[in-house]
Amino acid sequence: MNVTLILVILLVFLLTGTPISIALGMTVLTFLALFSSFSIDTVDIVSQRLFTGLESFAIMAVPFFVLSGSFLTDGGIARRIIRFALALVGSMRGGLAIAAILACTFFATISGSSPATVVAIGSIMLPAMVRHGYPKRFAVGVITTSGSLGILIPPSIVMIIYAVSTSESAGKLFIAGIVPGLLLAAVLMLVTYVTAARKNIPTAPRASLKEVWLSFKDAFWGLMLVVIVMGGIYGGIFTPTEAAAVSAVYAFIAAVFIYRGLKLKDVPKVLLSAANTSAMLLYIITNAILFSFLLTSEQIPQALSQWVVAQHLSPWMFLVAVNVALLAAGQFMEPSSIILILAPLLVPIAKSLGIDPIHLGVIMTVNMEIGMIHPPVGLNLFVASHIAKMGLTEVSIACLPWVFVLLVYLVLVTYVPAISLWLPGLLY
Amino acid sequence: MRVFNRILDHIEEWLIASFIAAATLVIFAAVVHRQSASFPWLWKYAAKLDFSWAQELCIYLFIWMAKFGAAYGVRTGIHIGVDVLVNAVRPAWKRVLVTVALSLGAFFTAVIAIMGARWVLFIHGTGQISPDLEWPMWVIYLCIPLGSSLMCYRFLQVLVRFLRTGTLPAHTITAAAEEPA
Helix, strand or coil: CHHHHHHHHHHHHHHCCCEHHHHHHHHHHHHHHHHCCCCHHHHHHHHHHHHHCCCCCCCCHHHHHHHHHHHHHHCCHHHHHHHHHHHHHCCCCCHHHHHHHHHHHHHHHHCCCHHHHHHHHHHHHHHHHHHCCCCHHHHHHHHHHHHHHHHCCCCCHHHHHHHHHHCCCHHHHHHHHHHHHHHHHHHHHHHHHHHHHHHCCCCCCCCCHHHHHHHHHHHHHHHHHHHHHHHHHHCCCCCHHHHHHHHHHHHHHHHHHHCCCCCHHHHHHHHHHHHHHHHHHHHHHHHHHHHHHHHHHCCHHHHHHHHHHHCCCCHHHHHHHHHHHHHHHCCCCCHHHHHHHHHHHHHHHHHHCCCCHHHHHHHHHHHHHHHHCCCCCCHHHHHHHHHHCCCHHHHHHHHHHHHHHHHHHHHHHHHCCHHHHHHHHHHC | CHHHHHHHHHHHHHHHHHHHHHHHHHHHHHHHHHHHHHCHHHHHHHCCCCCCCHHHHHHHHHHHHHHHHHHHHHHHCCCCECCHHHHHCCHHHHHHHHHHHHHHHHHHHHHHHHHHHHHHHHHHHHCCECCCCCCEHHHHHCHHHHHHHHHHHHHHHHHHHHHHHCCCCCCCHHHHCCCCC
């Protein structure tokens, strides 16, 4: 069958270690050259897709959010957010760790990336926790895991990629991520609280109301970004892509002129690193679009969908299969590639089984969060191991109990669709 | 040759940083322009400006950034691959795999450059222009052959360096931190 053939070719290319984008593109070329009625027309279609595949304003939210994230990470905004979070919850048992989770939650509402969240919050909170007598493993686990909230709480680069590859509304998906994101933050805090009580971790004195107010005032300009992005999208003032562009400009002003965490002469460096990351993503997107063009022209999504329906799988069983497949894929690929390859295949099946594609989007995002704190390719792990100066294996072990927490949470999100669909149902 | 490479590196970096900055400013300006319609005293002047081309320009800027940035990414080692097998095999085999992987990159980008060039010639013949900016489309499509050729050159550079010294460009962790998703 063609689908097996295509997947085998892809796997062979992937295993050489060539970039995922190249493997996707080579699979398309190889299949077209060897196994299909190859004609000059196909070549023209492929050349055209290389350009027109990207010709969408919705996709351009990705580079804008990457840029805004770069300014936020380097701009001294994280420090203010942490101070505010500490003033709010620092005096609870395990307060530093809970404040770290809260700070990650705040940061996630203005940033769309989880490794960026780990760096921004972790590089300050991790040393602080260790200094105050927290076991290092526990501290690393908390930071690495709560950093993954970055992609579940809107805005989210992963969600934009899902929306683009399945023609769903990014705005609706953002709204759908709010409740699961906040709930996950609450679950993580609860687990931390219980663990801290058991391990008898020291507490800090309660912050005065004045400190709460002062720290809020100081963090205000950073947190305003949530209001601008989410308010702007839902107030109909601008599209998600425009919101992303405005947030990049705002983050630039906040970083350089309000908080002065970034010097004007360093701005080109930030631009270049954001361009580097977003070009890499756009390049994967281009080739993934080519790849799904091949799948569609071979009628594979339809065939797969018919096959699944013929198996009389219940939605329940289908979702088990989806989660297993996604977790497996998360073992060796990073989130954007997984979503770009699998989402266009899974969404038609989900639809025919009566599963809301928005719900599926949230499930996939939570799955990607697990992939990020799980070896061998968890991006958060790499970042955390660098900040903590711990080996990758040790960081991975530190995160293992948290992987388990997230797995339980994944089951919850999968089988209680209302968590994801209640809020968008209210607004749309 | 060394001078040529240094100039090429600079042009590449300068181009992609300018593209992302320009795209951001264009869209920001277009949003501000549209919102100014709610303020009559401002709109008096703003209405004279036309930003209907902004989205199209932003898309073209980002596509250009993507094609040249992908080449820059080969140099910085940001394109991630699956390294399960590569890390599991003996050094001699690893060398073979990495060589194959880089050659695949060079081959693919070379094919795309040729296909892209064919396509540019074809579009040139049709005399197509872009809908809003009314720029000739073949110029805009030039990013495919140009970007892909540059990317091919970068893959070959990395391959030659690997065969000579056994080192690969490693994406530094601080920059990896800015990896989204």
